[in-house]
Amino acid sequence: MEFWVFFTAKPLMWLIVTIMTFIATSWFNRRLGGTPLLHPVLVSLSLIIVFLLLTGTSYETYFEGAQFIHFLLGPATVALAVPLFDHFERVKKMLLPLIVACMAGAITAAASALLVAQALDASVGTLLSIAPKSVTSPIAIGIAEKLGGYPSLASGLVLITGAIGCVLAPAIYRILNITDEAVKGFTLGVSAHGMGTAYAFEYGLMAGAFGGLAMGMTGAFTAFMLPLLVSLLGIG
Amino acid sequence: MPGLKLYGFGCESEYVGANVLIGFLILLIFQFAGELIVIAIGMPVPGPVVGMVLLLIGLILKGEVPECLRIPSEALLKHLALLFVPAGVGLMTHFGLLKQDWLAILLALIVSTALTIVVTALILNPSAKKLHNLNQDNS
Incomplete structure (x- = not known):
């Protein structure tokens, strides 16, 4: 013993x-x-x-x-700059649609999660921990802390969201007939952060690079947008 | 890899072992710079994300990725999924809340993730198609 x-x-x-x-x-x-x-x-x-x-x-x-x-999550996040640079030409050509898609995706993710959980009577602590669920763990932890949620619950929900995204995405791509690697990767990065990005690397390096870009953009945008959204919905 | 010459970002060393170490050091230094900027400006964004942007700017200015940086970066990204396990195990500290709100949490996550994928993909797909057509016209 x-x-x-x-x-x-x-x-x-x-x-x-x-x-x-x-x-x-x-x-x-x-x-x-x-x-x-x-x-x-x-x-x-x-x-x-x-x-x-x-x-x-x-x-x-x-x-x-x-x-x-x-x-190692820290240096790995920094390392995302390498595949991003490799596909920088492609990113430059699509910059505006990428920004619009990222903002629309991030708002959809947070607002729909909050509304569904609120409708089902989840507690306020749970709500505030669900809100940053589409954002990469280190950012989500920071956001949950600021809003008054539970940081470790938030990071767990982030992971479950990541897995759900990886399960749903291939099926949704088939239904919507999405074949472009960049679109697949970027969408996975917006909806399922780092896990989506890791999964996107299986479609190819370009998909992974767009996933990483999406993850960074969504994280930064959500950090600014969420406090506004939460007060708009009257939570907390 | 004898004969492989590497310039810039301080990785001129002849030995691949030392090069990879320098590459890893570069990642840490950019992360550190990101952390410092976040603290200085008081941004709600995590340091590594700012570090990633800084490194991207550095690579654009330089015009290429030095081999010493590429090797550790691609090694880390290949195993990205593993890095989420320690944080995920933290779920075990929240069984109480999970038991109480599990249905709300599960439905909220599934519905909103599906919606997010649909919205993002549908907005992006037309411009990706346009880009494809442009590329085909040019070639």
Whole structure:
């Protein structure tokens, strides 16, 4: 028993558990033909949560090890400039429609989520945590904090939204007959932030680059727009 | 990679190992610059996003992506999905709220995500098509 306590207290173990679980679930997902329903992120975090609950480990203890992966989100966000630059010519030609699509998408995302949740009597804390759900985690956490929601709930809802986006997008593209890589990537970035962007890279580097652009634009725009929208809807 | 010469962004070193390290350092420095700007101006935008914009401006001025920057950047982006797992596990601290509001949360997320995809794609698709036609006319 004492050994186990000592063992789990080591941050390194949670780092190893996280990476191993992710490699295993990615392999499993590929074997199943890459279905987004069993997205490696969702399966990994479910398995890790179950494992933490079974071993009676707190999230804080887990995060001591996992923070080293979490930290890489920063440089990875900066690195999005590279594929963006590679496709800069294309971005320049479409700049105005991209800005319009991003603003319309971001407002649709926040307003429709708030209205549906409000209609179903969700608590105010939940509402304010749902509002930034289409925005990349680090921005969503900042927004939820400012509005008075729960930052860690917001970051969880952001991830679930990401998975939902990856599940719905291919079907919606088929129905609407969307074939352009740039459109597919950008739409995934607006609606499903970093997870959508990661998924868009599977369509190709250009889709990924547009996803990254969309993620950055949507995040920045939502950070300014949401406080106005929340007071307009009379929440909080 | 012998014989590979790399210029600019300080990655002239001959050794690929050192180059990749320099590339990673460049990413961190741009992130740091982004964080500083956010604090200085008091913007509600996260530092890495500002860092990304700064790096993009740098690359546009330079006109190309140095190999030493491309290697660590593409390696990070290839594994982007993994980086979301630690934050996602944080959901376990909110089981109470989730139990109480789960239906509202689930419906709100599904409906609004579907609407967002439809609205964004429909606005963007016509101009992408126009661009395709233009490219075909030119060639």
